[in-house]
Amino acid sequence: MSNSLLAAALSAVTKRSVITYDDYSNSKGGYDEYVQLDQKVLHQNHLVSGRVPTSNEVAQIQLYIQGFDDRTVTYNVEPNEQIHRLKSRIRDRMGIPLEAIRLLFAGRTLEDNYTLAHYKITSRSTIHLILRLQGGGDPSPTTALFIDPNSLDPSYDYDFTHIDDKGITFTRGNFEYKRPCGWKRIAINVLNKYSDNIWLGVNRESSTNSAQNEWPVSYHGTAIHNCKDIAEEGYDLCKGKRFAFGHGIYSTPDIDVAYSFAIKFTHEGDDYRVVFQNRVNPNSLIRVSKEETKVGEYWISPNDKDVRPYGICIKKEN
Template sequence: MPNSLLAAALSAVTNRSVITYDDYSKGGYDGCSQLDQKALHQSHLIGGRVPTSIEKSSYSPRQYNDIEDKQICVLVKTLTGKTIELEVNLRDTIDQLKTKIQDGRFMTDYGISDRCTLHLVLRLRGGYVPPSTALFIHPNMLAPSYDYDFTQIDDKGMTFMRGDFEYKRPCGWKRIALNVLDKYENNIWLGANAGRLSITSSAQNEWPVSYHGTARNNCKSIAEDGFLLFKGERFAFGHGIYTTPDIDVAYLYATNFTHEGSNYKIVFQNRVNPNAFVRVLKKETGVGEYWISPNDRDVRPYGICIKKIQ
């Protein structure tokens, strides 16, 4: 798969001009920065509210006063990997922290505390993207030997397992592998070198596979839809990362983009910590299965799936 297609896909999800390393090497992009892989991953995980035993539909002055009046420091990390320190108050709203994020809820509702790192996606007004703000894809970000073309594959009648959960492979899509080997404490979560008995079986202690899209379906993100679908449920945590093991559900939230006159969609493929997420089955939502992880550290994107649409 040409890297120009990946660059177009990442331009769509980041709202920045993303170029290939070949284009960058030709010159003319003074000030262009390398796209930071981990920052890209973290900034495009889709978090949102999770129903708890006490629903807060509004915030009264008393609730505001219950929040500690305390100055803290948060770290804002951009897509280039640059980190900016900000002094804020726990009583500040998300709107005050970054006017384009979410709603008027308090930072404490999102678990933001002292020395937290927030991942920032800059969106420029007016659509103009000067060359100095462009990002380039370094070859070290990718693992082409693990790319896989699922476009002509039909898994009907077969069941694949990863992390002891069913792995619904992205049939009909092309998967671009990200270079995540040796990026964490070990490679067990990937099932690497773990003696898999067959391509359909799980490796010991590997993490199961999920997907997420970064766009909106009927004006709602996967997290917002999930919150509405799960209102009959109660969880121990009030904010979570939403993904799904079904790429057909992720397709509803896939970002559209155009490349060389053709239309495509993009979703991220992840591994999810099986010891942390809450599983909500399709029979409960009526739409599809959702997984909710309490922490972004429990969701690790390792592939980008792209599908050509008519």
């Protein structure tokens, strides 16, 4: 797969200019500054988190976020939500990098680790969104992010475009693995990035079976579907259940479900979709079945450390 296609996909995900390493080396594009794309930050920033139904549901309040372009977006949140979570919602919905988001209420800058209630923010309040200045200035549109070749692992790339797994069952982490048939998978270099490689199943004896202590596979997209992201829709679909934790990371083992939340982008005249492929810690995983949601299986993990993106899947639209 061409690196330029990956750059286009990541540009769509980050809402920033992402270029290939070759273009960076040749200084193509006329940018004033070039910054290496941090893959770990990229994937952690684009996990989709949200509320999880609990037995102690708190009444939500409605907030208005007024942007720098005077556009106002409405959010329904809990009063005890922390500011950093509200910023994550804004990032997911408006495509603004977390580091660029500054929120003001009643003339005060809202700090990440405080709650809305701490600032006495009530329903129908208006919070102002200001783009944080880089070193005192606005995020520069003349800065390009370049892809470090060492952040990828082409030996694990796989083209599933014309593969049909009908009649074949694959497992990862003793869960069914629905391979991304119809997509091309670009592998992220994650070997030796954690305490061990067991979670990846590197010693798997068969392509269809799991290795011991391997983590199962899930997918997530970062786009909005029916005015909701995958976490907001997942919360609505899971309202009939109650969980021990009130906040989690949402994903799905079914790439067809993830497709609904896949960012759409155009490259060289063709339309594509992009989603992330993850490994999920099975010891903390909550599964909500297709029979319960009526649309597809959803997975909820209590912590971002329980979800490790290891691939980027791209599909060309028919």
